[in-house]
Amino acid sequence: MIRARALEKRYGDTRILRGVTLDVGSDDFLLVTGPNGSGKTTLLRLCAGLAAPTRGELEVGVERGRLGYLGHEPLVYRELTALENLDLYGRLYRVPDRRERTGMLLERFGLWDVRHARAGSFSRGMLQRLALCRTLLHEPSLLLLDEPYSGLDDEGEQLLDRELTERAGRASFVVATHEPERLEHFASARLALV
Amino acid sequence: MTYFADVGALARKDLLLELRARDTLPAMLLFVVSTLVVFHFVLPVGSSDLAATGLLWVALLFTALLGLSRSFAAEREQGVIDGLVLAPSDRSAIWLGKALSILAFLGLAEVIALPAYALFFKPVSAALVGGVVLADLGIAAVGTLLAAMATASRARELLLPLLFLPLAIPIVIGGVGASVSADPGRYLGLLGLYDALFAIICWASFEYVVTE
Numbered sequence: 001m002i003r004a005r006a007l008e009k010r011y012g013d014t015r016i017l018r019g020v021t022l023d024v025g026s027d028d029f030l031l032v033t034g035p036n037g038s039g040k041t042t043l044l045r046l047c048a049g050l051a052a053p054t055r056g057e058l059e060v061g062v063e064r065g066r067l068g069y070l071g072h073e074p075l076v077y078r079e080l081t082a083l084e085n086l087d088l089y090g091r092l093y094r095v096p097d098r099r100e101r102t103g104m105l106l107e108r109f110g111l112w113d114v115r116h117a118r119a120g121s122f123s124r125g126m127l128q129r130l131a132l133c134r135t136l137l138h139e140p141s142l143l144l145l146d147e148p149y150s151g152l153d154d155e156g157e158q159l160l161d162r163e164l165t166e167r168a169g170r171a172s173f174v175v176a177t178h179e180p181e182r183l184e185h186f187a188s189a190r191l192a193l194v
Numbered sequence: 195m196t197y198f199a200d201v202g203a204l205a206r207k208d209l210l211l212e213l214r215a216r217d218t219l220p221a222m223l224l225f226v227v228s229t230l231v232v233f234h235f236v237l238p239v240g241s242s243d244l245a246a247t248g249l250l251w252v253a254l255l256f257t258a259l260l261g262l263s264r265s266f267a268a269e270r271e272q273g274v275i276d277g278l279v280l281a282p283s284d285r286s287a288i289w290l291g292k293a294l295s296i297l298a299f300l301g302l303a304e305v306i307a308l309p310a311y312a313l314f315f316k317p318v319s320a321a322l323v324g325g326v327v328l329a330d331l332g333i334a335a336v337g338t339l340l341a342a343m344a345t346a347s348r349a350r351e352l353l354l355p356l357l358f359l360p361l362a363i364p365i366v367i368g369g370v371g372a373s374v375s376a377d378p379g380r381y382l383g384l385l386g387l388y389d390a391l392f393a394i395i396c397w398a399s400f401e402y403v404v405t406e
Contacts, residue, residue, distance in 0.1 A: 050276055052406045065282030075277030077268055079214040080207070091203045092281035094196065118214075134277070 001026055001142060001172045002047055007056035009042050016042045020056070022191055024142075027169050029186045032176040034193030040176035041072065043193070044144045047174060060142070062172075065093055068140030070148055074131035078120030082111050082130050085119055086137060093138035105133040109159055124151035132160065143167070145175045149182060157182075200283040204291025209298060211268055218264040219299050226257040226307040234314040246315040247322070247373045251366055254307065254326065255333075255359075261299050262337040263354055265292060266345040275345075279404050289338055289400035297334040304330070321382070325372030328385035329365045332392060336361050339396040342403045364388050 002024035009017040017039040024030050032040050045051040047060055048069045060067075069075075076085040083102065090098035106112045109129040114122070119130060128151040135143065149157055164173075168186050175183055180190075212218055233249040269275040278288050304326055312318050337358055344354040368388060371381030 048280060050279065050406070063282065064280060067280065069276070069280055071273070071276065073273030073276070075274050076272070077207070077211060077274055078272055079211045079268065084207075084210070088203060088207055089277065089281065092200060092278070092283050094282070 001028070001061050002174065003057070003059045003061075004046075005057040007043075007046065007058055008054050009039065009046060009051065010054045017046075017053075017193070020191070020193070022189075024172055024174060024189070027172055028188045029168055029173040029183075030175070030189045030191060031180055031183055031187040032174060032191045032193065033178065033180045035178070038193035040178075040193055041146050044069070044071070044146050044174060044176055048144050062142040065138065066141045068135040068138070068143045070131055070135040070143075070145045072146060072150075074119070074127040074134070076119045076127070076130055076134060079118060081116050081118055082106060082122075082133075083115040085130065086133055089134050089137055095138050101137060102133075105136060108163075109133050110155065125153050125156055128152050129156055129159070132163070136163065140171060142172045143174070145173065147177055148175060149177070149179065197284055197287055200287040201290045201294065204278075204288060205294040205298075208292060208295035212295070212299070215268075217267070218261055219302060221264070222257050222261045222299060222303040223306050225260050226253050226303050227310050229253040229256070230307065230310050230314055243316050244374055246311075248370060250307075250311050250315070250322075251369050251373070254304065254329070254369075255362055255366060257303050257307070258296075258300055258330075258333045258337060259355060259358060261296060261303070262333075262341045262358065263344075263351065265296055265338065265341045270345045270350075275404060285401040285404060286397045288404065289342070289396060292342075293334040293338040293396075296338055297330055300330045300333065319373070321375075321378035322373040324382055325369040325378070325385060328372075328382060328389060329369040331389040332365045332385060333362065335389060335393040335396050339400055339403060342400065346403075361392075 002022065004020055004022045007017055007020040020043060022030065032043060034040050042051065046053055046058060048067060086102040087098065090102055095101055106115050109132060111126065111129055119127065122130065148160055152160060164186055177183060230253055233253065237245060279285060308318050340357045341354060344350040344357060347353050365388065368381045368385035372378040372385065375381055
């Protein structure tokens, strides 16, 4: 699903990633760890096609529409409601039964009661929940998650644990985190960036 | 048809954002009207109508620039452009959706600006209106692409005018020519050609602007 060889990324003179080689197969769960600035986010952006490698080979064998990306930003419009944001993404991703799926995810992540509230009024944790809804909306077969527990409260963490448990083995994951212990039991492979 | 459904969804989203945030259109309206008021007092009594027409086009161009500078603000501030780029829809749909919303803002600004111009200076001719409509198409097409380019830069406020104004020169030539010439057809043709040419270039190249 993902094959990278001697991957390198530079921004100007600054080298962010150096010599990363990895293979992520179908239904694998790759846990990416490393200190701040080690290139975890950059690696995920490269895999998502949001950035291009400076050197090396990278093949991602998944169509854009089958990829779910959760970054540091929730990637939602603050002036739109939770429902409107998911509806927009549902249209762009051509999600079948868009309304039902949107409603189901909002309910599952505890946002149904605030579905008509603008995302700009959400707390950090609620935005992260909405971002998770957006990421999972189109049933991606490859999930690229960057610090997925960031901003979530205990309940949110449990909801995410449940989602990961349900999806592990049915989709491929590349998850960047600096708290690997929480995800250790899901991992089928590990990559430590330095 | 899916392509146009995507374009429709993206343009509708922009209009909804503006309806809620009201941070672009009111500024454009205020700017164009106040500029025309200033020009009204700047021009000495008995000045040529040609000068007034030229000033109208200056006002319209800078109003458009004001709108363009805000056009990707929501995507930039909230990083949403990544979300749109990741969607499986053709990336040129992002350009077309945004260009349509910019076109709507320009049209609304001109619905106010042209009567104001008629009030302060002289009546508006059909050729001038035709020129404005064709100029708007070109401004929206080129301006959307350049605004997307500039938005990725830290010096976006500086970069957008530097990129846009040179490319807008044919629009100004065509627009002013259509407004004052005895044979406006030639200039309207120039504007139409510019619109068609740049719309194709911008449509085809937008993908490379929003991806690394």
